[in-house]
Amino acid sequence: MTALVLFDFDGTIADTAPDLGAAANKQRERAGLPPLPLDVLRPYSSAGARGLLRCALNLTPADEAYEQHRLQFLADYQAAMTVDTCLFDGVPELLEQISTQGLAWGIVTNKVTHLAQPIVTALGLDKDCAVLVCGDTTAHAKPHPLPLLHAAQQAGFGTDRCLYVGDDIRDIQAARAAGMPSIAAAYGYCGPDHPVDTWQANHTAHSARDMWPMIKQLMNV
Incomplete structure:
Protein backbone atom coordinates (compact mmCIF):
# COMPACT_ATOMS: atom_id res chain seq x y z
CA MET A 1 0.00 0.00 0.00
CA THR A 2 1.52 3.30 -1.12
CA ALA A 3 -0.74 5.77 0.70
CA LEU A 4 -3.64 6.01 3.15
CA VAL A 5 -6.84 7.90 2.36
CA LEU A 6 -8.71 8.74 5.55
CA PHE A 7 -12.37 9.72 5.47
CA ASP A 8 -14.77 11.31 7.87
CA PHE A 9 -17.90 9.17 8.17
CA ASP A 10 -21.17 11.10 8.56
CA GLY A 11 -21.66 13.31 5.52
CA THR A 12 -18.55 12.05 3.71
CA ILE A 13 -18.84 8.29 3.24
CA ALA A 14 -22.32 7.66 4.65
CA ASP A 15 -25.50 9.67 4.38
CA THR A 16 -26.63 9.22 7.97
CA ALA A 17 -28.80 12.35 8.02
CA PRO A 18 -32.13 10.53 7.49
CA ASP A 19 -31.73 8.48 10.67
CA LEU A 20 -30.15 11.34 12.63
CA GLY A 21 -32.96 13.63 11.50
CA ALA A 22 -35.58 11.08 12.53
CA ALA A 23 -34.07 10.98 16.03
CA ALA A 24 -34.10 14.78 16.17
CA ASN A 25 -37.74 14.86 15.14
CA LYS A 26 -38.55 12.36 17.88
CA GLN A 27 -37.33 14.98 20.34
CA ARG A 28 -39.65 17.52 18.76
CA GLU A 29 -42.51 15.03 18.94
CA ARG A 30 -41.81 14.48 22.63
CA ALA A 31 -42.00 18.26 23.09
CA GLY A 32 -45.30 18.50 21.21
CA LEU A 33 -43.73 20.15 18.16
CA PRO A 34 -44.26 19.27 14.48
CA PRO A 35 -41.44 17.52 12.59
CA LEU A 36 -38.90 19.53 10.62
CA PRO A 37 -38.11 18.68 6.99
CA LEU A 38 -34.91 16.67 6.51
CA ASP A 39 -33.47 19.48 4.36
CA VAL A 40 -33.61 21.76 7.41
CA LEU A 41 -31.95 19.20 9.70
CA ARG A 42 -29.35 17.89 7.24
CA PRO A 43 -26.76 20.71 7.56
CA TYR A 44 -26.55 20.11 11.31
CA SER A 45 -25.94 16.37 11.04
CA SER A 46 -22.13 16.50 11.07
CA ALA A 47 -22.30 18.06 14.55
CA GLY A 48 -24.32 15.09 15.88
CA ALA A 49 -26.51 15.57 18.94
CA ARG A 50 -25.11 19.03 19.61
CA GLY A 51 -26.00 20.34 16.16
CA LEU A 52 -29.31 18.57 15.80
CA LEU A 53 -30.61 19.58 19.23
CA ARG A 54 -29.64 23.15 18.40
CA CYS A 55 -31.72 22.94 15.23
CA ALA A 56 -34.63 20.87 16.56
CA LEU A 57 -35.11 22.38 20.03
CA ASN A 58 -32.86 25.48 20.08
CA LEU A 59 -30.83 23.86 22.85
CA THR A 60 -27.11 24.30 23.48
CA PRO A 61 -24.82 22.55 25.97
CA ALA A 62 -25.16 25.61 28.21
CA ASP A 63 -28.87 24.90 28.73
CA GLU A 64 -29.89 23.02 31.86
CA ALA A 65 -32.14 20.63 29.90
CA TYR A 66 -29.51 19.87 27.26
CA GLU A 67 -27.98 16.73 28.79
CA GLN A 68 -31.35 15.07 29.36
CA HIS A 69 -32.33 15.69 25.75
CA ARG A 70 -28.91 14.61 24.48
CA VAL A 83 -32.99 2.31 8.79
CA ASP A 84 -32.34 4.77 5.96
CA THR A 85 -28.58 5.35 6.24
CA CYS A 86 -26.72 4.54 3.02
CA LEU A 87 -23.44 5.23 1.23
CA PHE A 88 -23.28 8.40 -0.83
CA ASP A 89 -23.49 7.99 -4.58
CA GLY A 90 -20.09 7.07 -5.99
CA VAL A 91 -18.53 6.02 -2.68
CA PRO A 92 -18.47 2.24 -3.36
CA GLU A 93 -16.77 2.84 -6.70
CA LEU A 94 -14.29 5.29 -5.14
CA LEU A 95 -13.30 2.88 -2.36
CA GLU A 96 -12.88 0.07 -4.88
CA GLN A 97 -10.70 2.30 -7.06
CA ILE A 98 -8.54 3.27 -4.09
CA SER A 99 -7.96 -0.39 -3.22
CA THR A 100 -7.42 -1.44 -6.83
CA GLN A 101 -4.73 1.21 -7.24
CA GLY A 102 -2.81 -0.11 -4.22
CA LEU A 103 -3.86 2.47 -1.65
CA ALA A 104 -5.41 1.83 1.75
CA TRP A 105 -8.39 3.67 3.19
CA GLY A 106 -9.78 4.20 6.66
CA ILE A 107 -12.28 6.17 8.70
CA VAL A 108 -11.73 8.85 11.34
CA THR A 109 -14.98 10.04 12.90
CA ASN A 110 -16.08 11.94 15.99
CA LYS A 111 -18.94 9.44 16.34
CA VAL A 112 -18.35 7.21 19.36
CA THR A 113 -17.47 3.56 18.77
CA HIS A 114 -20.73 1.96 19.90
CA LEU A 115 -22.61 4.07 17.35
CA ALA A 116 -20.07 4.06 14.52
CA GLN A 117 -18.99 0.42 14.43
CA PRO A 118 -22.47 -1.12 13.88
CA ILE A 119 -23.16 1.25 10.98
CA VAL A 120 -19.76 0.60 9.40
CA THR A 121 -20.50 -3.13 9.62
CA ALA A 122 -24.07 -2.77 8.35
CA LEU A 123 -22.80 -0.92 5.28
CA GLY A 124 -20.22 -3.64 4.58
CA LEU A 125 -17.26 -1.30 5.09
CA ASP A 126 -15.56 -3.30 7.84
CA LYS A 127 -14.05 -5.85 5.44
CA ASP A 128 -11.65 -3.46 3.67
CA CYS A 129 -11.35 -0.57 6.15
CA ALA A 130 -7.69 -0.41 7.21
CA VAL A 131 -8.38 1.56 10.39
CA LEU A 132 -11.39 2.94 12.26
CA VAL A 133 -10.78 5.74 14.75
CA CYS A 134 -13.84 6.99 16.63
CA GLY A 135 -14.59 9.93 18.87
CA ASP A 136 -13.73 7.93 21.99
CA THR A 137 -10.63 6.18 20.59
CA THR A 138 -8.19 8.93 21.56
CA ALA A 139 -8.07 11.59 24.27
CA HIS A 140 -9.14 14.31 21.83
CA ALA A 141 -11.66 14.55 18.98
CA LYS A 142 -11.39 16.57 15.78
CA PRO A 143 -10.43 19.36 15.15
CA HIS A 144 -7.54 18.15 17.30
CA PRO A 145 -5.05 16.27 15.07
CA LEU A 146 -4.61 13.31 17.44
CA PRO A 147 -7.31 11.07 15.87
CA LEU A 148 -5.72 11.47 12.42
CA LEU A 149 -2.21 10.90 13.77
CA HIS A 150 -3.42 7.80 15.62
CA ALA A 151 -5.06 6.44 12.47
CA ALA A 152 -1.87 6.90 10.46
CA GLN A 153 0.19 5.18 13.14
CA GLN A 154 -2.24 2.27 13.51
CA ALA A 155 -2.30 1.70 9.75
CA GLY A 156 1.48 1.99 9.46
CA PHE A 157 1.78 5.18 7.41
CA GLY A 158 3.71 8.39 7.87
CA THR A 159 1.61 11.54 7.76
CA ASP A 160 3.34 12.49 4.50
CA ALA A 178 -1.77 16.76 11.46
CA GLY A 179 0.28 17.82 8.43
CA MET A 180 -1.98 16.04 5.93
CA PRO A 181 -3.45 17.41 2.70
CA SER A 182 -7.22 17.54 2.63
CA ILE A 183 -10.26 17.34 0.39
CA ALA A 184 -13.50 19.06 1.35
CA ALA A 185 -16.57 16.94 0.64
CA ALA A 186 -18.90 19.72 -0.50
CA TYR A 187 -21.66 17.19 -1.23
CA GLY A 188 -21.93 16.45 2.50
CA TYR A 189 -23.58 18.32 5.35
CA CYS A 190 -20.94 21.07 5.66
CA GLY A 191 -22.67 22.86 8.51
CA PRO A 192 -24.59 26.15 8.51
CA ASP A 193 -21.86 28.47 9.76
CA HIS A 194 -18.77 28.23 7.51
CA PRO A 195 -18.94 28.18 3.68
CA VAL A 196 -16.81 25.42 2.15
CA ASP A 197 -14.71 27.87 0.17
CA THR A 198 -13.41 29.36 3.44
CA TRP A 199 -12.03 26.07 4.79
CA GLN A 200 -8.71 26.22 2.90
CA ALA A 201 -8.79 22.57 1.83
CA ASN A 202 -6.39 21.51 -0.92
CA HIS A 203 -9.32 20.47 -3.12
CA THR A 204 -13.11 20.56 -3.00
CA ALA A 205 -15.14 17.62 -4.32
CA HIS A 206 -18.78 18.13 -5.27
CA SER A 207 -19.40 14.38 -5.46
CA ALA A 208 -17.51 11.24 -4.53
CA ARG A 209 -17.12 10.61 -8.26
CA ASP A 210 -14.96 13.76 -8.54
CA MET A 211 -12.47 12.64 -5.96
CA TRP A 212 -10.11 10.10 -7.51
CA PRO A 213 -8.16 12.59 -9.70
CA MET A 214 -7.70 14.79 -6.61
CA ILE A 215 -6.40 11.85 -4.57
CA LYS A 216 -3.98 10.90 -7.34
CA GLN A 217 -2.63 14.43 -7.55
CA LEU A 218 -2.21 14.88 -3.79
CA MET A 219 -0.61 11.46 -3.23
CA ASN A 220 1.42 11.39 -6.47
CA VAL A 221 0.08 8.01 -7.54
Whole structure:
Protein backbone atom coordinates (compact mmCIF):
# COMPACT_ATOMS: atom_id res chain seq x y z
CA MET A 1 0.00 0.00 0.00
CA THR A 2 1.52 3.30 -1.12
CA ALA A 3 -0.74 5.77 0.70
CA LEU A 4 -3.64 6.01 3.15
CA VAL A 5 -6.84 7.90 2.36
CA LEU A 6 -8.71 8.74 5.55
CA PHE A 7 -12.37 9.72 5.47
CA ASP A 8 -14.77 11.31 7.87
CA PHE A 9 -17.90 9.17 8.17
CA ASP A 10 -21.17 11.10 8.56
CA GLY A 11 -21.66 13.31 5.52
CA THR A 12 -18.55 12.05 3.71
CA ILE A 13 -18.84 8.29 3.24
CA ALA A 14 -22.32 7.66 4.65
CA ASP A 15 -25.50 9.67 4.38
CA THR A 16 -26.63 9.22 7.97
CA ALA A 17 -28.80 12.35 8.02
CA PRO A 18 -32.13 10.53 7.49
CA ASP A 19 -31.73 8.48 10.67
CA LEU A 20 -30.15 11.34 12.63
CA GLY A 21 -32.96 13.63 11.50
CA ALA A 22 -35.58 11.08 12.53
CA ALA A 23 -34.07 10.98 16.03
CA ALA A 24 -34.10 14.78 16.17
CA ASN A 25 -37.74 14.86 15.14
CA LYS A 26 -38.55 12.36 17.88
CA GLN A 27 -37.33 14.98 20.34
CA ARG A 28 -39.65 17.52 18.76
CA GLU A 29 -42.51 15.03 18.94
CA ARG A 30 -41.81 14.48 22.63
CA ALA A 31 -42.00 18.26 23.09
CA GLY A 32 -45.30 18.50 21.21
CA LEU A 33 -43.73 20.15 18.16
CA PRO A 34 -44.26 19.27 14.48
CA PRO A 35 -41.44 17.52 12.59
CA LEU A 36 -38.90 19.53 10.62
CA PRO A 37 -38.11 18.68 6.99
CA LEU A 38 -34.91 16.67 6.51
CA ASP A 39 -33.47 19.48 4.36
CA VAL A 40 -33.61 21.76 7.41
CA LEU A 41 -31.95 19.20 9.70
CA ARG A 42 -29.35 17.89 7.24
CA PRO A 43 -26.76 20.71 7.56
CA TYR A 44 -26.55 20.11 11.31
CA SER A 45 -25.94 16.37 11.04
CA SER A 46 -22.13 16.50 11.07
CA ALA A 47 -22.30 18.06 14.55
CA GLY A 48 -24.32 15.09 15.88
CA ALA A 49 -26.51 15.57 18.94
CA ARG A 50 -25.11 19.03 19.61
CA GLY A 51 -26.00 20.34 16.16
CA LEU A 52 -29.31 18.57 15.80
CA LEU A 53 -30.61 19.58 19.23
CA ARG A 54 -29.64 23.15 18.40
CA CYS A 55 -31.72 22.94 15.23
CA ALA A 56 -34.63 20.87 16.56
CA LEU A 57 -35.11 22.38 20.03
CA ASN A 58 -32.86 25.48 20.08
CA LEU A 59 -30.83 23.86 22.85
CA THR A 60 -27.11 24.30 23.48
CA PRO A 61 -24.82 22.55 25.97
CA ALA A 62 -25.16 25.61 28.21
CA ASP A 63 -28.87 24.90 28.73
CA GLU A 64 -29.89 23.02 31.86
CA ALA A 65 -32.14 20.63 29.90
CA TYR A 66 -29.51 19.87 27.26
CA GLU A 67 -27.98 16.73 28.79
CA GLN A 68 -31.35 15.07 29.36
CA HIS A 69 -32.33 15.69 25.75
CA ARG A 70 -28.91 14.61 24.48
CA LEU A 71 -29.19 11.23 26.20
CA GLN A 72 -32.71 10.71 24.88
CA PHE A 73 -31.63 11.69 21.38
CA LEU A 74 -28.76 9.20 21.46
CA ALA A 75 -31.03 6.43 22.76
CA ASP A 76 -33.57 7.08 20.01
CA TYR A 77 -30.84 7.21 17.39
CA GLN A 78 -29.16 3.99 18.53
CA ALA A 79 -32.50 2.20 18.34
CA ALA A 80 -32.93 3.06 14.64
CA MET A 81 -29.61 4.15 13.15
CA THR A 82 -29.46 1.83 10.12
CA VAL A 83 -32.99 2.31 8.79
CA ASP A 84 -32.34 4.77 5.96
CA THR A 85 -28.58 5.35 6.24
CA CYS A 86 -26.72 4.54 3.02
CA LEU A 87 -23.44 5.23 1.23
CA PHE A 88 -23.28 8.40 -0.83
CA ASP A 89 -23.49 7.99 -4.58
CA GLY A 90 -20.09 7.07 -5.99
CA VAL A 91 -18.53 6.02 -2.68
CA PRO A 92 -18.47 2.24 -3.36
CA GLU A 93 -16.77 2.84 -6.70
CA LEU A 94 -14.29 5.29 -5.14
CA LEU A 95 -13.30 2.88 -2.36
CA GLU A 96 -12.88 0.07 -4.88
CA GLN A 97 -10.70 2.30 -7.06
CA ILE A 98 -8.54 3.27 -4.09
CA SER A 99 -7.96 -0.39 -3.22
CA THR A 100 -7.42 -1.44 -6.83
CA GLN A 101 -4.73 1.21 -7.24
CA GLY A 102 -2.81 -0.11 -4.22
CA LEU A 103 -3.86 2.47 -1.65
CA ALA A 104 -5.41 1.83 1.75
CA TRP A 105 -8.39 3.67 3.19
CA GLY A 106 -9.78 4.20 6.66
CA ILE A 107 -12.28 6.17 8.70
CA VAL A 108 -11.73 8.85 11.34
CA THR A 109 -14.98 10.04 12.90
CA ASN A 110 -16.08 11.94 15.99
CA LYS A 111 -18.94 9.44 16.34
CA VAL A 112 -18.35 7.21 19.36
CA THR A 113 -17.47 3.56 18.77
CA HIS A 114 -20.73 1.96 19.90
CA LEU A 115 -22.61 4.07 17.35
CA ALA A 116 -20.07 4.06 14.52
CA GLN A 117 -18.99 0.42 14.43
CA PRO A 118 -22.47 -1.12 13.88
CA ILE A 119 -23.16 1.25 10.98
CA VAL A 120 -19.76 0.60 9.40
CA THR A 121 -20.50 -3.13 9.62
CA ALA A 122 -24.07 -2.77 8.35
CA LEU A 123 -22.80 -0.92 5.28
CA GLY A 124 -20.22 -3.64 4.58
CA LEU A 125 -17.26 -1.30 5.09
CA ASP A 126 -15.56 -3.30 7.84
CA LYS A 127 -14.05 -5.85 5.44
CA ASP A 128 -11.65 -3.46 3.67
CA CYS A 129 -11.35 -0.57 6.15
CA ALA A 130 -7.69 -0.41 7.21
CA VAL A 131 -8.38 1.56 10.39
CA LEU A 132 -11.39 2.94 12.26
CA VAL A 133 -10.78 5.74 14.75
CA CYS A 134 -13.84 6.99 16.63
CA GLY A 135 -14.59 9.93 18.87
CA ASP A 136 -13.73 7.93 21.99
CA THR A 137 -10.63 6.18 20.59
CA THR A 138 -8.19 8.93 21.56
CA ALA A 139 -8.07 11.59 24.27
CA HIS A 140 -9.14 14.31 21.83
CA ALA A 141 -11.66 14.55 18.98
CA LYS A 142 -11.39 16.57 15.78
CA PRO A 143 -10.43 19.36 15.15
CA HIS A 144 -7.54 18.15 17.30
CA PRO A 145 -5.05 16.27 15.07
CA LEU A 146 -4.61 13.31 17.44
CA PRO A 147 -7.31 11.07 15.87
CA LEU A 148 -5.72 11.47 12.42
CA LEU A 149 -2.21 10.90 13.77
CA HIS A 150 -3.42 7.80 15.62
CA ALA A 151 -5.06 6.44 12.47
CA ALA A 152 -1.87 6.90 10.46
CA GLN A 153 0.19 5.18 13.14
CA GLN A 154 -2.24 2.27 13.51
CA ALA A 155 -2.30 1.70 9.75
CA GLY A 156 1.48 1.99 9.46
CA PHE A 157 1.78 5.18 7.41
CA GLY A 158 3.71 8.39 7.87
CA THR A 159 1.61 11.54 7.76
CA ASP A 160 3.34 12.49 4.50
CA ARG A 161 1.57 9.53 2.86
CA CYS A 162 -1.89 10.29 4.22
CA LEU A 163 -4.71 12.60 3.25
CA TYR A 164 -8.03 13.35 4.90
CA VAL A 165 -11.46 13.90 3.37
CA GLY A 166 -14.29 15.52 5.32
CA ASP A 167 -17.46 17.57 5.10
CA ASP A 168 -16.91 19.87 8.09
CA ILE A 169 -14.45 22.69 8.73
CA ARG A 170 -13.18 20.72 11.76
CA ASP A 171 -12.04 17.96 9.40
CA ILE A 172 -9.90 20.35 7.39
CA GLN A 173 -8.54 21.98 10.54
CA ALA A 174 -7.58 18.55 11.90
CA ALA A 175 -5.87 17.59 8.65
CA ARG A 176 -3.88 20.81 8.57
CA ALA A 177 -2.81 20.35 12.21
CA ALA A 178 -1.77 16.76 11.46
CA GLY A 179 0.28 17.82 8.43
CA MET A 180 -1.98 16.04 5.93
CA PRO A 181 -3.45 17.41 2.70
CA SER A 182 -7.22 17.54 2.63
CA ILE A 183 -10.26 17.34 0.39
CA ALA A 184 -13.50 19.06 1.35
CA ALA A 185 -16.57 16.94 0.64
CA ALA A 186 -18.90 19.72 -0.50
CA TYR A 187 -21.66 17.19 -1.23
CA GLY A 188 -21.93 16.45 2.50
CA TYR A 189 -23.58 18.32 5.35
CA CYS A 190 -20.94 21.07 5.66
CA GLY A 191 -22.67 22.86 8.51
CA PRO A 192 -24.59 26.15 8.51
CA ASP A 193 -21.86 28.47 9.76
CA HIS A 194 -18.77 28.23 7.51
CA PRO A 195 -18.94 28.18 3.68
CA VAL A 196 -16.81 25.42 2.15
CA ASP A 197 -14.71 27.87 0.17
CA THR A 198 -13.41 29.36 3.44
CA TRP A 199 -12.03 26.07 4.79
CA GLN A 200 -8.71 26.22 2.90
CA ALA A 201 -8.79 22.57 1.83
CA ASN A 202 -6.39 21.51 -0.92
CA HIS A 203 -9.32 20.47 -3.12
CA THR A 204 -13.11 20.56 -3.00
CA ALA A 205 -15.14 17.62 -4.32
CA HIS A 206 -18.78 18.13 -5.27
CA SER A 207 -19.40 14.38 -5.46
CA ALA A 208 -17.51 11.24 -4.53
CA ARG A 209 -17.12 10.61 -8.26
CA ASP A 210 -14.96 13.76 -8.54
CA MET A 211 -12.47 12.64 -5.96
CA TRP A 212 -10.11 10.10 -7.51
CA PRO A 213 -8.16 12.59 -9.70
CA MET A 214 -7.70 14.79 -6.61
CA ILE A 215 -6.40 11.85 -4.57
CA LYS A 216 -3.98 10.90 -7.34
CA GLN A 217 -2.63 14.43 -7.55
CA LEU A 218 -2.21 14.88 -3.79
CA MET A 219 -0.61 11.46 -3.23
CA ASN A 220 1.42 11.39 -6.47
CA VAL A 221 0.08 8.01 -7.54
